[in-house]
Amino acid sequence: MSITYLEAIRAAQARALADDPRVFIYGQDVGAFGGAFKATKNLAIEFPGRVIDAPISEDAMLGLAVGAAIEGMRPIIEIQFADFSTTGFNQIVNQAATLYWRTNVPCPITVRLPSGGTSGSGPFHSQSMEALYAHYPGLIVMTPATVEDAYSMLLEAVAIDDPVIFCEHKYLYYHLKAEALPTEAMPVGKARIARAGRDLTLVAYSAMLHEALAVAEELVSEGTEIEVVDLRCVKPLDTDTVMASVARTGRLLCVGEAWPWGGVTAEVVARVAAEGFDLLDAPPQRLNAKDTPVPYHPALWAAHRPTARSIAAAARRLLRL
Amino acid sequence: MLHTVLNPGAVGEVSSICDAHIKAYRIMLLARVLDDKFASLYRMGKMHGGVFLGRGQEALSASVGLALRKGDIFAPLIRDTAGRLAFGEPVLDAVRTQFGSPLGPMRARDGNVHRGRPKEGLLAMISHLGAMISVVNGALLARRFKGVTGVVGATCIGDGATSTGAFHEAVNQAAVENLPLVLIIANNHYAYSTPNERQFACRSLLDKAVGYGVAGQQVDGTDLSACLGVVGDAVSRARAGRGPQMVVASLLRLCGHGEHDDASYVNSDLRAAPVGRDCLKVAEETLFRQNWANAAAISRWRHDAVQKVEEAVAKVQREPNPDPYKEDWCALASKHLSEGNE
Ligand SMILES: Cc1ncc(C[n+]2csc(CCOP(=O)(O)OP(=O)(O)O)c2C)c(N)n1
Ligand SMILES: [Mg+2]
Numbered sequence: 207m208s209i210t211y212l213e214a215i216r217a218a219q220a221r222a223l224a225d226d227p228r229v230f231i232y233g234q235d236v237g238a239f240g241g242a243f244k245a246t247k248n249l250a251i252e253f254p255g256r257v258i259d260a261p262i263s264e265d266a267m268l269g270l271a272v273g274a275a276i277e278g279m280r281p282i283i284e285i286q287f288a289d290f291s292t293t294g295f296n297q298i299v300n301q302a303a304t305l306y307w308r309t310n311v312p313c314p315i316t317v318r319l320p321s322g323g324t325s326g327s328g329p330f331h332s333q334s335m336e337a338l339y340a341h342y343p344g345l346i347v348m349t350p351a352t353v354e355d356a357y358s359m360l361l362e363a364v365a366i367d368d369p370v371i372f373c374e375h376k377y378l379y380y381h382l383k384a385e386a387l388p389t390e391a392m393p394v395g396k397a398r399i400a401r402a403g404r405d406l407t408l409v410a411y412s413a414m415l416h417e418a419l420a421v422a423e424e425l426v427s428e429g430t431e432i433e434v435v436d437l438r439c440v441k442p443l444d445t446d447t448v449m450a451s452v453a454r455t456g457r458l459l460c461v462g463e464a465w466p467w468g469g470v471t472a473e474v475v476a477r478v479a480a481e482g483f484d485l486l487d488a489p490p491q492r493l494n495a496k497d498t499p500v501p502y503h504p505a506l507w508a509a510h511r512p513t514a515r516s517i518a519a520a521a522r523r524l525l526r527l
Numbered sequence: 528m529l530h531t532v533l534n535p536g537a538v539g540e541v542s543s544i545c546d547a548h549i550k551a552y553r554i555m556l557l558a559r560v561l562d563d564k565f566a567s568l569y570r571m572g573k574m575h576g577g578v579f580l581g582r583g584q585e586a587l588s589a590s591v592g593l594a595l596r597k598g599d600i601f602a603p604l605i606r607d608t609a610g611r612l613a614f615g616e617p618v619l620d621a622v623r624t625q626f627g628s629p630l631g632p633m634r635a636r637d638g639n640v641h642r643g644r645p646k647e648g649l650l651a652m653i654s655h656l657g658a659m660i661s662v663v664n665g666a667l668l669a670r671r672f673k674g675v676t677g678v679v680g681a682t683c684i685g686d687g688a689t690s691t692g693a694f695h696e697a698v699n700q701a702a703v704e705n706l707p708l709v710l711i712i713a714n715n716h717y718a719y720s721t722p723n724e725r726q727f728a729c730r731s732l733l734d735k736a737v738g739y740g741v742a743g744q745q746v747d748g749t750d751l752s753a754c755l756g757v758v759g760d761a762v763s764r765a766r767a768g769r770g771p772q773m774v775v776a777s778l779l780r781l782c783g784h785g786e787h788d789d790a791s792y793v794n795s796d797l798r799a800a801p802v803g804r805d806c807l808k809v810a811e812e813t814l815f816r817q818n819w820a821n822a823a824a825i826s827r828w829r830h831d832a833v834q835k836v837e838e839a840v841a842k843v844q845r846e847p848n849p850d851p852y853k854e855d856w857c858a859l860a861s862k863h864l865s866e867g868n869e
Contacts, residue, residue: 239720239792259725261690262656262718293655293691326576326627328638330654467866497866498858501849502638503627504575509851 209387212379214353215245215318217387218360219282223253226280229364230256232267233284233318242286243320243379264294271315272301280364281315288319288373289333302369303344312367316360322375322413322463323511325504332500332507334412334462337469339371340441346370346394347441351415353384355438358391366394375413382416397444399451403433406521407451409460409474411437418461420514421521430525440470448474449482456487459524461512466494488527493520545819551593551613551751552810552820553828555585558609559807560832561618562782564840565625569786575627579640581606583781584713586806587746589613590754591681591711594762600666600680602650602659605640606713606780607683616649622839628846635849650682657684657693660710664697667706679765681709687718687726689735698771702739707765710741710773711758713748715780716802720792736773748778749802751810779803 209217222229231246237259240247250257260267264285271281285291291298298317305313323332340347346368350356356374363370392398400415401422410418415436422432433451437443452458458478460471471492478490495511562580569578581588584606592613595601601614608621623631624642633642633651643651650666652659663680670678688694689712701708712732716723729735736743742764746757754776761772779802783790797803814820857865 234718235720237725242719259721261721261726262687263690263692265692287654290655293693326574326638328576328641328654329636330641496856498856499636501636501854502576502633502641503629503635503849505848506635506851506854509854510856 208383210380211353211356211382214357215360215374218357222364223256228280231282232258232260234260234286236284264290265297268294268297275313275315276311284318287331288321288335289330291319299342303342307344313369314367315369316363316372318372320376321373322377323500324377325507328502329499334464336373336440337464348439349373349412351412351436353382354388357387362394377413395439395442397438397447398436400436401434403431405430405455406432406457407455408432409435409448414461414463417514417517421518424518445477452478452482453485457524458490459521460492461517462494463511466497488524491524551589554589554613555609555807556828557832558585558612561836562608564836566786578786579605580782581608583779585609586751586754587713587748587776590758594759595681599678600648600663602663602682604652604683618835618839622843626843628843629849630846656688657691660697664701664706677766679707679709679762683711686714689732690726698739701771702741705770708771709761709765712775714775714777719784732775741771741773743773746776748776749804749806749809777802
């Protein structure tokens with residue numbers, strides 16, 4: 207039996223609904239239809255009245271989640287595509303993110319954002335928004351890269367007493383498979399050494415993890431051992447694991463699919479430069495998408511985002527520095 | 528470049544009702560043939576990303592495009608192949624954007640229905656529903672600043688999109704500014720899989736017009752004659768300075784949300800009801816009944832439409848893919864302020 211990343215997300219929601227009567231799911235087409243990506247398939251039947259179709263009203267969807275959370279519920283909000291969370295942005299960053307700090311009442315909501323680029327999806331169905339949400343105090347931002355993490359982190363997201371932005375990557379939905387669902391998990395906020403190495407630390411998260419792993423494999427033939435760190439969660443960011451890896455390798459390359467200005471890769475580089483400058487044998491590097499909206503045509507899209515090829519080139523450059 | 532396909536407007540007196548109907552029918556037919564071509568190319572795996580069609584909504588959409596004139600503003604949405612053609616969008620623009628040709632108006636950067644030529648009054652939609660209405664308002668306000676009168680701005684939207692905050696803000700805004708906005712709501716009874724009952728609880732979407740002090744009319748979206756009349760009147764009233772106008776059309780989308788979707792959630796009673804009629808067939812029956820056209824004429828028109836579409840597709844399929852090395856990868860008009868990339 208094998209299970210996909212998408213099935214893991216569905217399974218985690220089924221389990222959350224089964225284990226905790228406070229959980230409900232709210233989003234466009236999530237009910238009988240099972241969601242645009244089928245992440246809630248059959249859940250409306252298995253959990254009657256708890257998987258509810260929303261109107262096309264992201265602001266109201268998020269506001270409703272906050273209100274329900276205040277009353278002790280644990281809503282999971284599915285945004286049809288991460289890109290459309292911008293119309294619910296105000297409720298997320300000003301309402302959900304500030305509630306606990308202002309009132310001492312926690313806001314345990316989970317916002318599922320089908321994120322990232324897939325071929326032919328264009329500027330409005332491809333965005334990676336983790337940096338935007340991570341910028342705001344009061345939010346936890348998860349970016350699972352594996353089937354196991356998609357499952358266990360989503361369960362944790364629901365259990366956590368704070369608003370969690372759960373960035374699930376659409377590119378991984380069907381491609382990524384695991385043998386079984388995990389029975390144990392690393393704690394939230396802990397990064398993982400996805401592959402050990404001694405020559406260069408390659409930090410990645412979400413779909414970019416798999417490009418990074420491919421690069422590590424490819425460079426073996428060149429006599430290079432790359433250590434790959436999967437951040438798993440971009441806020442909180444596990445600086446310790448990254449720093450420990452850089453202490454071993456002396457070289458840092460951080461890769462993200464999001465835009466280059468600021469963001470997760472800039473944060474990682476800034477922290478390592480500030481706190482681990484003397485661990486570095488070369489200037490820390492980062493690689494992101496280009497600074498334009500995400501293009502539609504596959505040929506442009508492939509050049510816009512980092513790929514194993516461009517990451518490998520950046521890694522080789524860094525190894526020569 | 529626009530308005531070379533047709534010369535819209537001028538839908539007028541009794542003698543030209545027949546001409547107007549024929550003109551609209553031929554636009555609808557061209558739109559249907561184009562949509563069908565996209566659907567078949569999608570099934571053959573020849574398309575990047577999704578394909579979104581306007582099948583079943585051509586009568587309404589064509590009526591909007593035809594009621595507009597050069598100099599008006601039009602912000603079509605996903606199901607407006609017909610309206611775009613009627614407004615004068617070349618078939619090539621549609622095909623090039625669907626294929627992601629670098630020679631198209633969107634230069635392979637955006638695709639499928641996300642296309643337009645803003646300089647020529649044809650706005651390029653973003654995906655976020657409801658977002659185009661206030662943009663039309665802004666264009667109309669600019670015309671007012673510039674002292675240009677007698678223009679209207681039309682935009683189309685679905686039943687689902689009436690639940691967005693953007694919709695409500697923009698309708699209120701148009702009413703406050705008394706703008707010549709014509710807002711066409713295609714109530715096809717579903718927003719993706721979500722039926723009207725889960726979308727709104729008012730008796731009619733027209734109530735939303737009433738709530739904002741906007742004039743509203745209802746129309747049978749499967750009936751071309753009715754659409755030409757009601758939409759034409761709404762556009763005339765807006766043009767005459769009588770403020771924003773809303774038209775709510777009842778119809779069904781006779782395809783999936785996108786071509787990936789089999790639309791099995793659509794209630795079969797609705798499909799069988801008059802609202803599920805195919806507007807193209809209805810329009811054709813009118814042509815026969817009124818003796819405005821015979822089968823030979825219709826088959827000639829279809830042949831013309833097929834030829835146009837096939838020529839455009841063949842041409843675009845020979846066009847080069849975009850070259851990432853030739854892209855400037857710059858999202859700013861002020862190139863000197865661009866940070867470059869990587
Ligand atoms: C703000 C926003 N939220 C969600 C979506 C995703 N989405 C795309 S089309 C669609 C359904 C639209 O339904 P409707 O407005 O009735 O138009 P129709 O497709 O029926 O023509 C949804 C939910 C979106 N495009 N924009
Ligand atoms: Mg609809």
